[in-house]
Amino acid sequence: MITNKTFTLKKILLLTAFGILAVSCTKHVSSLSSDSDNTWKRMEMVLKSIPQTRFSDKVYNINDFGAVADGKTLNTTAFEKAIKKCAANGGGQVLVPDGKYLTGAIHLESNVNLHLADKAEILFSLNPKDFPIVHTSWEGTEVMNYSPLIYAKNKTNVAVTGKGILNGQADSTNWWIWAGSKNYGWKKGFPSQNDPTNREVLVDMAEKGVPVSERVFGEGRYLRPNFIEFFECNTVLVKDVTVINSPFWILHPIKTNNIIIESVTVNSHGPNNDGCDPEYSQNVVIKNCTFNTGDDCIAIKAGRDGDGRRVAIPSKNIIVQNCKMIDGHGGVVIGSEISAGVNNVFVENCVMDSPNLDRAIRIKTNSKRGGVIENIFVRNLEVGTVKECVLKLNMFYNVYGSQTGNFIPTIRNVSLENVNVKNGGKYSVWADGYAASPVENITLKNVKIQKVDSLYLLKNVKNIKFIDTYVNSKKVESVK
Incomplete structure (x- = not known):
């Protein structure tokens, strides 16, 4: 079976000079998350396909x-x-x-x-x-x-x-x-x-x-x-x-394709002061930037509730490289306005460190938002201090009163590799899914968390793998 992920990537390859590699995109999505080399090659292909101003x-x-x-x-x-x-x-x-x-x-x-x-x-x-x-x-x-x-x-x-x-x-x-x-x-x-x-x-x-x-x-x-x-x-x-x-x-590309945000410094601590919010956008590169914010440093969006489903344009091929995240609710965040879905997010070589940074990587949605969030790849992260957790995946995000509906979200295929954390806060991983739609296929490979209060908080999670991962100096075993 060819998934939406595979089909999207195949289109990208066919539309670029790298079409000869299209055959590599016929793999099932579950193998994508475990095939690190090909994952990052695909990121490079996206980078090469983006036109320059x-x-x-x-x-x-x-x-x-x-x-x-x-x-x-x-x-x-x-x-x-x-x-x-x-x-x-x-x-x-x-x-x-x-x-x-x-x-x-x-x-x-x-x-x-x-x-x-x-x-x-x-x-x-x-x-x-x-x-x-x-x-x-x-x-x-x-x-x-x-x-x-x-x-x-x-x-x-x-x-x-x-x-x-x-x-x-x-x-x-x-x-x-x-x-x-x-x-x-x-x-x-x-x-x-x-x-x-x-x-x-x-x-x-x-x-x-x-x-x-x-x-x-x-x-x-x-x-x-x-x-x-x-x-x-x-x-x-x-x-x-x-x-x-x-x-x-602060930086809001909406329904915008092929955008490069480079060497930008954001220093703004007001309410809802997200640093960068790509929304319904594709082929977005955020590199060599510094974010010191009153809300999320980077928050990838795809529309709210019915309006997001009306527009129905997923955000995809979002690349974050060599950025520094200081204060904020999260380093790289996906949601909560996410109804049209997000896929193919690549984060690498970033530094996140502040007692006022709540999480490193965060996905937030709920059953009013819905949306499919898949294929999120993170590597080579240096995290000093975060307040709450290193990785948070939440299908019950609720900040403005009742946020429940009939649109059960999907979160799957999230990978963290080569991540070093000094102080991870309360949990290394906090994942909360639905029985009918568990958070699925989460991989932590070569992750070292020196200090954290508790190993993890997991509810309705399917197939979370810890490979060569150590928390509080103890090797962590996978959970089926």
């Missing part, structure tokens, strides 16, 4: 379009003029020179590279009116809402690069208050996203099939904007920039 040598300095680097003058129009001129002339680089530039939303065009000089800093306005209503997404549900701070929709060959700073200026006196948490400045009587007419109304609209064009939020609804969002784009690069103080999710 290329831009004209023409440079369009925003100062030539009226920008003022005083940190006070609103430069939205100057950015817009420079980007449109660049695009109209065939593309090139829109240069943000040294200095501080205040602006509202920046909307990118095809063939444009927004490039920040080393000492450039873009300060984003704190006035919601400077972010027009656009087609975007909020926690896995599509919506007409405030524009992301940097936004591109239906664009090809587009980039944000340079060693400057992107500063959302969010803190507990502005955007973060909307989260409705006392930890971020909210007080009783303040409006927030949690009010009855806000977040849950959006989710209800999606469940009832209300068209996205009619899900109009924005003013008075308190759903914070994403920072950088590429919506239905292709061939994208984000490189070298430092991103700080985000209102909400």
Whole structure:
């Protein structure tokens, strides 16, 4: 039998110059998780198939379009003029020179590279009116809402690069208050996203099939904007920039294919400040990045509940290499907005270490989300300290009240290899599945956990293998 995994990989190989190797993809999925060499060869094939961005040598300095680097003058129009001129002339680089530039939303065009000089800093306005209503997404549900701070929709060959700073200026006196948490400045009587007419109304609209064009939020609804969002784009690069103080999710490729996120530093500790959230996206590379966040460092998504099933685009071929994870709810996380499914995730050569990092690898879903999560491969991980556990696989994730439904999820084929952990927190592995849908085919090979409170917490788990794995200096036996 040829599984969906096998078929997807076979298509990739046939569509690239590496089609001669397609025969290797006819193996059953259970053998994929045990065949380490071929697994990582497939990752290399995906890497080689991803097109690179290329831009004209023409440079369009925003100062030539009226920008003022005083940190006070609103430069939205100057950015817009420079980007449109660049695009109209065939593309090139829109240069943000040294200095501080205040602006509202920046909307990118095809063939444009927004490039920040080393000492450039873009300060984003704190006035919601400077972010027009656009087609975007909020926690896995599509919506007409405030524009992301940097936004591109239906664009090809587009980039944000340079060693400057992107500063959302969010803190507990502005955007973060909307989260409705006392930890971020909210007080009783303040409006927030949690009010009855806000977040849950959006989710209800999606469940009832209300068209996205009619899900109009924005003013008075308190759903914070994403920072950088590429919506239905292709061939994208984000490189070298430092991103700080985000209102909400930080790097959000949605329905976007062939994106490279390289040498980016994220330092933002606000509510829902995920570092990078690929959603409904394919062929995504996140490499040489540093994440220090208030939520998940990397969270791979695929839509929430009915909206995710409506879109039905799985996230796949997600590659994470040579990254550093500091604070966060998880290092590399899959979910919880995951209804369309996730497969073919490769994580290698990463460092995760902080007393404020809850887990290293985490999968979270529930029976409202559903989704098939399979073929998750991790190797060469150095973990210093995590609070809760090294690997957590949870089919009963519940954070916003009742999260149960009729869509029982699937989690299978997860492999950790060559992982060294100093302090694993409470458990080495925490896996919680359904009797009718157990967490299945989990492999830990050459994993060394020096210190952890308990070996594992397992419920409805089928076929978990410990190969040359030692926890608290004792070799661990497999569990059928």
